[in-house]
Amino acid sequence: MKTISAALTVAAVSVRGEVVRYWKTPALLAAAFAAGLGFAIPAISAYGTLTLPPLRGGDLGLTWRAGVRPPAATQQDAVDALTGLLLGAGVGTLAIAAVTILILSLAREAERTGEVAVRRAVGAGRGSLLSSALLEGGLIALTGIVAGGIAGGVVTVAMAAWPGTLRGGVFWPGMVGAGALAVVVFLGVTFPVFFARRRIGEAEPHAPAPLMPSAIQAGASLVMLTMGALLSRHASRVVAATSAAPADGAVYSISMPDTAPATRAHRYATLLRALAENHGQASLTSPGTLLGLGAVGTVTTDCGQCSEGGMQLRWRVKPATHRFVSADSFQLLGVTVVEGRGIASADSWDAPRVAVISRGLAAREFQFGQALGRGIRVVDDGNRWSTVVGVVDDAPAGGLGGAFQPRYSVYLSVLQHPPGAVDLLTGRRGGAEDSVRSVVRSALGYRALDASVTSVGALVAGQAAPLRWFAARFGLQGWAMLGIAALGSMAVTRLWVASLLGELGLRRALGARRSQAVAYVMLRAAAVSFAGLAGGVWFGGAVWSELADLVVGLDPWDVALVIRFGVILLLSTLLGALPPVWRATRATPASLLSAS
Known part of the structure; x- marks a missing residue:
């Protein structure tokens, strides 16, 4: 024990002398270690923890023919993908910190090569030098952990500003990264010990730095x-x-999940007629449609005399984004009808099923691009076919997750496919809010209308908030x-x-x-x-x-x-x-x- 105590005392005195003489490089090592911990570890630990508040509606209260992904799922896909890039950025920061620590260790070795050689020449044991190096490495690591913990706390508080919820994540990748960085520090400070010269030779020129x-x-x-x-x-x-x-458009949230589809359709029609008489244009859309998002499912097209892969294939099954709209929705959303017509008020529950499709779907999945009058089977209609009555140019998908949607879109009448949750868009005029609420409650019932009302601008800003955070x-x-x-x-x-x-x-x-x-x-x-x-x-x-x-x-x-x-x-x-x-x-x- 006395021998160990004496060795530690000698090592501590040696470390104190070296730190006093060569304080700059250890300080830079501690700073690099702290920065690597403080900035990289929170980014790595964020993977898998970020979620956005889900859009209303879920499966929209409709019976889907096949699996469907609601807009909330595509938004979460986008968040997970961006978080994956952030994970890569954190790993990159950690790698940069490790490289910097190795570079600083080379500088430290260059500063102390002569001194280590002298100490070895006068009889200093490798164990004594190793003890000094380990103590210095421990001091650097401790300083870096304290400073990095403070910086990491500040960064973590900033990450808590995520415009959603933070779920429990997996912490071991961050801990492994921190441990690996600490190992790099100790390898760097012990490098001169293991490669020290025992004799003082002739002066050697400085090796070119990489x-x-x-x-x-x-x-x-x-x-x-x-x-x-x-x-x-x-x-x-x-x-x-x-x-x-409309720049001053007001968006009301309506929910009728427990009502039969036919009843919902008739009540939505009554609501739209009442609003048209008292407030002009009004639009009912499925949640997410105002942001260019929709439920993703498969459609079957009656292509005609078409082939794919050298085979005659009349029926084509393709993924498409389903958006449920009313008669005024195209004009309010800025969607241009390029052929045929849009959704009309007459496209009600009892009328023949119709669909409006995107230009890309018409051009690629129908013979000669001629889709009008042909059949299309959408995801919630079972074996029932709809007739294509119009072709439109898609509005840009401004919502987060739009990039994960298929390139094809289908617009369906909200009166023929009545979702259990819809967004009502009206012009915001002075005193109109109370009147709109009264009309909605009269047509749909008191409990159908959510208490909150928002604007189109607020919806768009809500989609921009995650992008600003990233x-x-x-x-x-x-x-x-x-x-x-x-x-x-x-x-x-x-x-x-x-x-x-x-x-x-x-x-x-x-x-x-x-x-x-x-x-x-x-x-x-x-x-x-x-x-x-x-x-x-x-x-x-x-x-x-x-x-x-x-x-x-x-x-x-x-x-x-x-x-x-x-x-x-x-x-x-x-x-x-x-x-x-x-x-x-x-x-x-x-x-x-x-x-x-």
């Missing part, structure tokens, strides 16, 4: 920063976009990557300049001016940064395209954003390279040659 890690870090930061900016700008566009519905998280990961990479960049630049001291001294001895030496080093640093940014653009193209596939209307590429963040990253690299270069060029050529 610059590839700095280039990779710059490219990864560019990818994340651009992702956050693209999402943020798209969310602003969604909020600012003028909906085809934009902030991706942006945060990007800036965290940039900050962590800056720590490693400074260390790499210091090592790199140290490896160039002889060359700089020779250039100065041959008459090169100080400004020329600075320009020489800065140009090489800029070339490395450009290489990293080029790699980021190449890899980012695939990532940004994947993001655009998840969010309808998102730009997959923006040159201005790439240039803006590229300039920021380039300047950060040059600013990190300038101090050691400036100090080196202030020395005399003889001292530079001697130091090399």
Whole structure:
């Protein structure tokens, strides 16, 4: 015990002396470790925990012929996909932190190689050196855990601003990531011990520092920063976009889940007639339709003399988004009828079944693109066929999850397929709300109308809120990557300049001016940064395209954003390279040659 206590005492004294002499590198190691924990672990732990409030209606109270996915399910698919990208960003931040820690460990090893060699030469045992390194690593890890815990708490509080609910997630991936980062710290601080020289040999020149890690870090930061900016700008566009519905439109939530479909259809017809007499245009739609979302199921088309894969195939079964609308819905939603007619008030429960389909469905799944008058079997009508009476251009799906819907759409009469939950859209006029409520309660009953009333703008803003949240998280990961990479960049630049001291001294001895030496080093640093940014653009193209596939209307590429963040990253690299270069060029050529 006395021997162990004495060894620990010697190690503690040694660590205290080393920390006093070389405090900068351990401080940077602790900062990189803390940043990796504080920013990466919350992002990794968020996977599988985010849910949005489900849209009303569920299965809409209809009898579906086959499996159907309501709009809430497609929205959750989009959230899970974006969370998967956020998980990748967190893992990327963790990897950047690990690379930075290794780079800083190389800088630490370069600082202490001579001292470790002296201690080994005068008889210091490897165990004593290892104890000192482990104590220092423990101090760095403890400092990083405390600082990272504080930063992680702040980030976690910010993540709690998610516009939905947070369910219990799986915490082991985050814990594994934190443990792996701690292992990297201890490997880094013990590296000089295991590769220490026993004898003091002749002075050796500094080995050239690897610059590839700095280039990779710059490219990864560019990818994340651009992702956050693209999402943020798209969310602003969604909020600012003028909906085809009236700007002052009021949306009322109606629920009649326990009423028979035929009764619902007749009551909806009574409601629409009463509203038309007293309030002009009024639209009844299934939940999500105002946002371009709908229930996803299969349709069967009577294609005619069609073939697929070289085989004659009259009946084609394809997935399609089902939207239930009333006579005024197309005009209020901005959906343009390009052929035939839209849904009419006469398309009631007792009338022959009709359907209006999207242009793409008509062009690809009907002979010669001629769909009018042909049959289509929709998902809730069993073996009953509907007649195609119109073809429309689809309105853009502004709601989150629109990218996960099929490319085909079918519009059905809300009076022939009456959902158990609908949205009533009317113009918002002074004093009209009480009148509308009175009409609704008279036609449908007092309990059918929900207490809340909202606007179209509020619905759109509600869809933009998750995009803003993800934009902030991706942006945060990007800036965290940039900050962590800056720590490693400074260390790499210091090592790199140290490896160039002889060359700089020779250039100065041959008459090169100080400004020329600075320009020489800065140009090489800029070339490395450009290489990293080029790699980021190449890899980012695939990532940004994947993001655009998840969010309808998102730009997959923006040159201005790439240039803006590229300039920021380039300047950060040059600013990190300038101090050691400036100090080196202030020395005399003889001292530079001697130091090399």
